[in-house]
């Protein structure tokens with residue numbers, strides 16, 4: 443591990459000052475400390491923000507939720523309002539990592555976590571995300587777990603977060619505080635596709651701090667849920683996953699929010715699936731017809747072609763679970 447300085451911010455202003463000077467924010471530390479041990483990350487200064495007052499879940503006007511950046515994954519998953527209003531968020535959190543990690547890791551850290559691409563974590567391998575311009579060992583290496591959507595010639599790594607898939611489906615936004623004040627960025631704009639600069643993963647400005655994730659109010663009643671398909675039942679990342687939320691009134695689907703994980707370089711919203719559902723009556727024939735659109739635009743690699751069919755089946759199954767057969 444490389445030497446670094448450590449300061450604990452006592453208030454937001456102190457944190458922002460340190461962030462502006464190039465300090466890296468740390469709270470639960472479940473991703474960053476691992477990467478520092480492996481020398482993948484070598485920050486010179488850490489700013490501990492775990493004492494800042496960003497640890498509440500509040501109901502916003504109209505019935506949305508604001509989840510503070512320092513709420514832990516287990517606190518968010520167990521929160522009564524999260525469980526009642528957005529089960530898809532609760533389920534995505536409970537299917538992530540281990541109980542010990544969920545007790546430490548925060549919501550802000552979760553959406554900032556870096557890819558699990560094994561080449562990224564192997565400092566002897568070529569990796570454009572770790573060392574821009576060095577190449578991508580995964581393109582012609584073992585790429586079974588990699589992305590089929592949103593990829594580029596520079597990087598094909600998946601985004602590892604489950605709850606980010608639920609946030610993307612629900613069209614959440616990220617609240618940021620920086621030297622120039624506060625702003626809100628939609629989830630779709632916050633996490634960046636790799637393009638030719640895979641080392642740039644979030645639309646953050648220098649020194650900006652995530653303060654919360656806002657989940658907008660949704661029409662009620664809303665049914666929602668998360669399905670994760672993986673090689674083993676626990677402590678494993680998704681091969682594919684589906685976050686689904688449906689507003690069904692009068693026997694007709696009025697609104698549909700669907701996103702997929704394990705397949706994209708960012709959590710992958712599925713607008714074509716959503717469009718196919720809205721205005722239809724739930725039926726056994728509707729779910730596969732809508733899910734057929736899930737893999738549109740996919741570009742499989744040598745070892746992950748199976749994800750095209752697996753994604754469709756994952757989405758179909760979760761539509762059926764959430765939508766039922768009314």
Ligand code: SF4
Pocket residue numbers: 557559560561562568569570571572577578579580581596597598599640
């Ligand atoms: Fe690095 Fe991305 Fe290639 Fe993995 S897929 S080796 S993270 S450039």
